[in-house]
Amino acid sequence: MFLTIETTGTPDAPATDLGFLLHKHPGRAQAFSTSYGTAHVFYPEAAAEQCRAALLLDVDPAALVRHGRGKGRGGAPDAAMAQYVNDRPYAASSLLAVAIGAVFSSALKGQCVARPELPERELPLVVTVPAVSARGGVELVHALFAPLGWTVAAEPVPLDEQFPEWGDSRYVRLELHGRMPLAHALRHLYVLLPVLDDSKHYWVSADEVDKLLRAGEGWLPGHPEQALITSRYLARRRSLTRAADERLELLRLAEADDRTAESVDNAVSADENTDDSDSTDGARDAHPSPQPLAVQRRTALLTALRQAQARRVLDLGCGQGQLVRELLADPVFTEIVGVDVSMRALTFAARRIGLERLGERQAARVRLVQGSLAYTDARLKGYDAAVLSEVIEHLDEERLPALEYAVFGAARPGTVLVTTPNVEYNVRWETLPAGEVRHHDHRFEWNRGQFADWAGQVAERYGYGFRLVPVGPDDPEVGPPTQMAVFTRREEDEKRKGEAAA
Numbered sequence: 023m024f025l026t027i028e029t030t031g032t033p034d035a036p037a038t039d040l041g042f043l044l045h046k047h048p049g050r051a052q053a054f055s056t057s058y059g060t061a062h063v064f065y066p067e068a069a070a071e072q073c074r075a076a077l078l079l080d081v082d083p084a085a086l087v088r089h090g091r092g093k094g095r096g097g098a099p100d101a102a103m104a105q106y107v108n109d110r111p112y113a114a115s116s117l118l119a120v121a122i123g124a125v126f127s128s129a130l131k132g133q134c135v136a137r138p139e140l141p142e143r144e145l146p147l148v149v150t151v152p153a154v155s156a157r158g159g160v161e162l163v164h165a166l167f168a169p170l171g172w173t174v175a176a177e178p179v180p181l182d183e184q185f186p187e188w189g190d191s192r193y194v195r196l197e198l199h200g201r202m203p204l205a206h207a208l209r210h211l212y213v214l215l216p217v218l219d220d221s222k223h224y225w226v227s228a229d230e231v232d233k234l235l236r237a238g239e240g241w242l243p244g245h246p247e248q249a250l251i252t253s254r255y256l257a258r259r260r261s262l263t264r265a266a267d268e269r270l271e272l273l274r275l276a277e278a279d280d281r282t283a284e285s286v287d288n289a290v291s292a293d294e295n296t297d298d299s300d301s302t303d304g305a306r307d308a309h310p311s312p313q314p315l316a317v318q319r320r321t322a323l324l325t326a327l328r329q330a331q332a333r334r335v336l337d338l339g340c341g342q343g344q345l346v347r348e349l350l351a352d353p354v355f356t357e358i359v360g361v362d363v364s365m366r367a368l369t370f371a372a373r374r375i376g377l378e379r380l381g382e383r384q385a386a387r388v389r390l391v392q393g394s395l396a397y398t399d400a401r402l403k404g405y406d407a408a409v410l411s412e413v414i415e416h417l418d419e420e421r422l423p424a425l426e427y428a429v430f431g432a433a434r435p436g437t438v439l440v441t442t443p444n445v446e447y448n449v450r451w452e453t454l455p456a457g458e459v460r461h462h463d464h465r466f467e468w469n470r471g472q473f474a475d476w477a478g479q480v481a482e483r484y485g486y487g488f489r490l491v492p493v494g495p496d497d498p499e500v501g502p503p504t505q506m507a508v509f510t511r512r513e514e515d516e517k518r519k520g521e522a523a524a
């Protein structure tokens with residue numbers, strides 16, 4: 023089982039820097055023992071212009087049998103010969119990935135103590151693996167590596183060179199060309215070689231999810247074959263695959279969010295601006311109100327929270343932390359947790375509330391955590407109240423049931439406050455062209471009937487009562503600009519009734 027990594031260099035950046043990156047001296051051949059045999063690292067070529075490192079894993083078939091995983095998939099477990107005569111010693115698979123992890127662990131992590139600037143450097147790389155076990159063949163090899171920036175040359179290896187009519191084996195000679203930091207290349211191989219082989223030589227346990235996410239950092243979330251990669255990497259264990267996919271989705275959202283951070287910021291500030299302008303520019307609003315709508319909304323939320331006697335409060339989709347700051351200013355709120363999927367929004371929020379400079383007691387009352395409301399999250403259980411202020415309309419309607427379950431079904435706070443725009447009111451915004459939503463990131467805007475229906479269904483399904491509260495001037499024809507639903511968990515209702523009776 024064999025793999026080479028090759029790079030070219032210049033006098034300023036010699037190719038032999040590869041030795042620093044791999045933590046293996048180009049002048050020496052080294053051997054490392056692993057549970058399945060001996061891994062050798064040596065450099066067939068080591069010059070400033072060109073340097074090639076080779077990893078040769080000399081698999082001990084007896085060790086494989088001792089570890090109980092001698093058979094390739096489809097091999098007969100009981101046939102004595104199959105335990106010894108199989109492809110495992112020769113074809114690159116999860117064994118080679120484990121060897122990469124063991125022998126090049128610092129390089130895989132992108133660490134280089136001697137030359138800390140090196141791991142970041144993009145190198146022209148050529149990776150060659152003469153025999154990769156590839157279920158899915160050349161096509162899958164392309165589908166896995168090409169989206170990662172590799173130029174892929176993959177040739178099927180014939181079953182027998184003497185008899186081409188026998189067709190191809192499932193082995194592929196692989197050559198990858200690309201320009202990237204070495205750690206990226208190693209992480210791609212570490213994950214994708216076992217995925218191609220699709221036959222792990224060891225029992226896949228829960229910590230494999232962590233390994234996958236660590237090695238997949240920066241490239242796996244959003245990879246077009248992500249589903250196949252997680253499923254095969256985790257040996258098709260459904261629960262693990264689901265856990266991995268959820269965490270990847272979170273990462274993808276966060277990364278996409280960081281990329282489009284501008285637009286997220288705009289989303290929040292545009293809401294604010296729209297709102298601010300109706301105080302200064304009466305022409306935009308048939309019913310000019312004394313305060314910006316965002317301020318009125320926060321006042322309505324704070325009032326409802328105080329009425330509910332909430333002390334420990336979640337602000338779900340807290341954005342840039344305006345409400346968190348106001349909650350912090352009132353000592354009745356003893357614990358405040360702001361949650362958002364956008365790291366960038368949370369960074370702004372931390373700055374807005376001066377998180378770094380808060381005294382110990384204030385700091386103990388507030389937390390900002392990153393998370394997606396589309397998934398259940400044990401950290402959100404047991405609170406008195408949760409606020410979803412101008413958040414639901416940022417989710418695709420088909421994802422809404424997931425949020426409903428996560429909030430009303432799993433987190434189950436005593437009170438839930440939900441605000442969203444009332445689309446009927448849009449005709450009153452004179453600068454808003456007919457039929458348009460208030461913000462480009464709004465996936466939908468509901469009229470009063472739609473919101474009431476939604477609230478009714480959620481309340482029914484999850485055992486909450488609810489009332490609707492207008493926020494902003496309540497126009498006789500089109501209603502208020504913002505609509506709020508106040509949900510109260512039924513047990514609370516019962517308790518309160520009980521107390522009143524006593």
Ligand code: SAH
Pocket residue numbers: 286289290293338339340341342344361362363364367393394395396410411412413416417
């Ligand atoms: N609550 C704030 C911000 C509303 S903007 C306010 O009233 O001003 C909507 C916010 O929801 C954004 O910060 C966005 O990042 C966040 N968001 C959108 N989808 C989310 C999801 N699935 N999980 C968590 N936050 C989400």
